[in-house]
Amino acid sequence: MRTNFRWTTIALIVALIVINYIDRSAVSFAVRPLSEAFGLNAAAYGVIGGVFSIGYMVFAFLSGPLVDRFGPRNVLLGSILIWSVATALTPLAGGFAGLLLVRILLGAGEAPGFPAATRVASRWLPATERGKALALIGGVAVSGSLLISGPIITQLIHVAGWRGMFWILAVLGLAWAGVAFALLRNTPAEHPRCSPEERAHIAAGQAESEGTAREARVDWRAILTNRNLWITGIGYFAWGFMFWGFMYWLPEFLAKSYQLSIRQVGAFSVAPWAAGVVGALLGGLLVDRLYARYQRVRTRFLIMGTALLLSGASLIPIMVSPSLTTALVSISLGVGLGFVTGGIWWVAAIDAAPTHPGAAAGFADAAFASSGILAPVVMGFIVHNTGTFGSGFALMSALAVIGALAMLLFTREPGHGERHAPVPMTGDRGAS
Secondary structure (H helix, E strand, O other): OOOOHHHHHHHHHHHHHHHHHHHHHHHHHOHHHHHHHHOOOHHHHHHHHHHHHHHHHHHHHHHHHHHHHHOHHHHHHHHHHHHHHHHHHHHHOOOHHHHHHHHHHHHHHHOOHHHHHHHHHHHHOOHHHHHHHHHHHHHHHHHHHHHHHHHHHHHHHHHHHHHHHHHHHHHHHHHHHHHHHHHOOOOHHHOOOOOHHHHHHHHHOOOHHHHOOOOOOOOHHHHHOOHHHHHHHHHHHHHHHHHHHHHHHHHHHHHHHHOOOHHHHHHHOHHHHHHHHHHHHHHHHHHHHHHHHHOOOHHHHHHHHHHHHHHHHHOHHHHHOOOHHHHHHHHHHHHHHHHHHOOHHHHHHHHHOOOOHHHHHHHHHHHHHHHHHHHHHHHHHHHHHHOOOHHHHHHHHHHHHHHHHHHHHHOOOOOOOOOOOOOOOOOOOOOO
8 A cells, every 4th residue: 555654754844944934034023122132223133134144055055965965864853953052042142243153053054954855855756746845845835934924923022022932933943853853764765654655656756866865976067067057046046135135124124114013014924925825836837837838947947037027027116106005015926926936946956956956956045045145234234324125125126137037048958968857846747
């Protein structure tokens, strides 16, 4: 009898990503009490947001080879222990310098999440099921976590105070580690609850190189000279600038521009991330249908480029008529269209380097993280020096257009020698 334990494994990864994003976004809802306690202005808060991504970028790039070499289970268990400790230390940082160190540690701890998640998907699922899982992990889990984080975090602050909120989130991470220690394994062959029939089903839909738990070495020349992987990184940077900008500054934008209370901010911040959930699901559906019709890898870039172009254009109204209604509609459209690309980045990374999915995902994630260094800092200096967010929104829009054009104009279809079975985004066509 064929079991379906592979989906328990994917559910564990989805839960990990949800915790990951709630933890990293928590500081944006505590910005006012945190700033008052530690004497921060808007520019300093922007730097605090940016240094998270320094740790994240460095270790995202390094964690790919570590995941390929040692397997995702060990890397993820160590990762969540590090970031849970960093979360618990945030209220105890004492000042600006302490917060810098804690946020770098948090970024380093959270960095292996997506490279490891990509590795798990490539080893636990046949190709025909992988896209659906990556859409859940890279799109729905991210936008969904930010959708629920506003109400959850603001309620925790209301009940337990801003310091207690961080400590409760740290305990949640440790609880995940306990469950994962018992249930998570690197490959189906290592797990006694995965039946022989399920293992055969998974193996039948994998390339020969995807059946291993670890890789001995990474071919860095192939990674660093991969044209589509570089363009994926450019596009991911462009989307990331908008994503990180809103993740760190949306609550403060709503509070500062429209004089909303902390609980009102939590309620109004739901709309953009709800649009993100819809966009992530829509992206998976569109990619699958276009690939089924044209059988071309470039259809992924067509969808990502078009979505990113429309996402950037969606921010124009907020610069023209910045009422609360216009702001929420404009930002929701921008975030929702941006999240159309949510799970496709990881599919594109696997397509580009199928024998080293962890390293390829780490490369893409490092590009995303680099925008996370710049976006909070640049937005912070804009707000500090102008008192408004308009120039920051204009920069988000411009970068989205640049990233979109790179994907639409400069990607290429893999040649005959590079071709492999591409990963569909949703559905189980061909699965037995």
